[in-house]
Amino acid sequence: MSDLPQTNQTDTSDEPGREAHLDYVQDVRDAVWDRDTRWLARLLARLHPADAADLLEQLSGDDFAACVDLLGGQLPTSIIIELRDEYREEAVEVLPDDAVAAVLGELDSDDVTTILEDLEETRRERILDELAPEDRASLEQGFAYEEETAGRLMQREYFAAPEFWTVGHTIDHAREHADDLPAEFFEVYVIDPAHKLKGQVPLATLLRTPRDINLSDIMEEVESDIRVEMDQEEAAYQFQKYSLASAPVTDDNGRLIGMLTVDDVVDVIQEENTEDLLALSGVNAADGSDTVLDSVKSRAPWLAVNLVTAFIASAIIAIFEGVLDQVVQLAILMPVVAALGGNAGSQGLAVAVRAIAEREMEGDAGRRAILRETLTGLANGVIFAIGVGIIAFAWFRSPELSLTISVAMFATFIWAGFSGIVVPLTLKRAGADPAVASSVFVLTLTDIMAFFSFLGLATLILV
């Protein structure tokens, strides 16, 4: 999203500092309430677009809509594209069609795709209809690729040159066609006459090489291999692996068709991380601007699943109604076994989900991890079986009860360690996202083990 041309601003004297931005919020709010468009526009113009976007996001929902409505086409494109998804969607909704069309004309193709994605289909058609056919075709191209693929994420602007060009010719060409180049790029891609990608020349290399050297003599091999239809997560993985700032995107025939830049990839990495973290806690999606209804929608489904599994655990307890009726201490201690076992399972699960996401679980590593997690469960099982046993004995002075809870604790820990790794690995192998359903499975499995072993043993030992 950083592909916007920067204004050349050398006088920074009235650039407010980081803390001052907060005072600005009140100024902006006042400007909105007074419907003072000029003041509002001037306030926003003083800030970096990213800071201005931050500031607008601090406004209440109503003030934000009023502000966008007030500015209309005067709301700078550079700010719109820096807004967080839900604010950007809101802004695009409030803006008139011609303002949106104007915005589209100013942006690089990856940002155009982002804005078009925000629009309702009928409105998208209407806005695209207003444009010249060739502009329309080029704007719609990003939509040819599936969501969450490299093709959707990439921009179609890049700087490519044939192998036989010299450094000098390449620089001269860039100067003559300055306006056709993307605002930001870090490499020159070297292509053959069929537009096949042959290599790349980092700008730093171009800069330090004498004018008469051919690009073919200084080009590097492109180590990444990012195809248009590739999942964006895979592309992000290659950026991390090869420490890239940008990378070419090719079609199946190896022809260059676009460029990915690291700022978009960083957003993908953050999204994936957020998804994993939320999924592990049973939340489908979340955002700072979610309404109560959004929150309920994203959480109730997993609570409903948990409702079922909780009653399954209850059914296990019900089997042992007899022993519970005789020994009330079992009801008091029962949640300890379940809580500790569940905690141990969640720990292993978090480690496993993380390791799978970072591709540390491939090949033999998976088998080693199962062994390690089970042994960790065994070791922690010994420690906490003893600990729980001692506390239970100090409390109830019953060696049988202590023995019962110790053995149950031990069994539950081993089981928790084993299921904490096997459940996500199995889901992964089945092609599911290991972060999504693992938590419910693992906690249900440990609950069942906890109640079954504790109450079952109690039936054998105490009655």
Add this chain to the structure above:
Amino acid sequence: MSDLPQTNQTDTSDEPGREAHLDYVQDVRDAVWDRDTRWLARLLARLHPADAADLLEQLSGDDFAACVDLLGGQLPTSIIIELRDEYREEAVEVLPDDAVAAVLGELDSDDVTTILEDLEETRRERILDELAPEDRASLEQGFAYEEETAGRLMQREYFAAPEFWTVGHTIDHAREHADDLPAEFFEVYVIDPAHKLKGQVPLATLLRTPRDINLSDIMEEVESDIRVEMDQEEAAYQFQKYSLASAPVTDDNGRLIGMLTVDDVVDVIQEENTEDLLALSGVNAADGSDTVLDSVKSRAPWLAVNLVTAFIASAIIAIFEGVLDQVVQLAILMPVVAALGGNAGSQGLAVAVRAIAEREMEGDAGRRAILRETLTGLANGVIFAIGVGIIAFAWFRSPELSLTISVAMFATFIWAGFSGIVVPLTLKRAGADPAVASSVFVLTLTDIMAFFSFLGLATLILV
């Protein structure tokens, strides 16, 4: 870590594909077992350093050590620096002093700091002593800054030029001093005679500008403001906010002293995300190569805390021993209230921790979030109070028991929603990491509420 010069390899005919790397593992293993150093070196040389590092990480611990030992100084620096932390530490441990010293000489300063951090202090001193005093001083400089600061992360190599230089002069200078420039950079930093940072010129801008234009006419304001002593997390936040590929690092007087590149920042982002995800599940740290002992050490402390909180919950149950003794169904249903309440609390907590990490909780947003989470708890509370009540009635045919569990469920949900957001916000305000201890607090609070409300109401209604 990508600052290594790349070899100029245009013939890719014997570059193996992604899948072929897995077959390579066996070849490398054979080479290690046969102690065939030449074959081993050739196998590794054929791969991109990042792929070679991946491959070595697939070996068992013993084979990996044997491989490093075998290669010694022949193990390419570029591979060492691509290894994951724990493997790199292991490699540096196995390598002889002179090989490590040679490695240091080849690296950019940020990578030097990484390697020096891995060494035990006595060995570090010994290796540094072998070097010429001026090299030593420069290598040690990275250590002047605290861990996890921008100073530690940055490299001291960058390309700076005075304002009055023309584009042409800058390019000529780069050609003449090609060897002094960092391997990779994306901007020329413009400085005044006191070495104060005045602006920056992206290489893409430099490339498209005629030779006779002054840098001062094309330079942009540096929007980021990264100081040496700044926390690396804050630096990473600025990279994301301003969509940077690299950024200058200054001291308190605004003088340029180093450069951060996005690949290092991406690693920081991943680390922070991993920490949050693991901390939420009560794991201090984890790695694919952890031993059972490492795992136990990183998990037992939080299990010990949970042991205490679980017995606190038990103590709450023990208060109601009388009613439990009379109505065994309470023992059967009790875990349902605790499980669902705990789940609702974890959901809110995950959303809150994420929002805090992404700085969406500043100012009014925090208050709004508390209201939203409490209302979400209320809404889900109504839904699941009814659901649980119906299932309990279908099972036990007791309207009083159904009413008891419904009301307890409702109270627990509201409480879970409230504590799921207030606990992390409070920890954050107290300067603690909201991800670390929140989970234990929230689950303990919901357990206490669940047991207290369910059994307390049962005492009032059922007895």
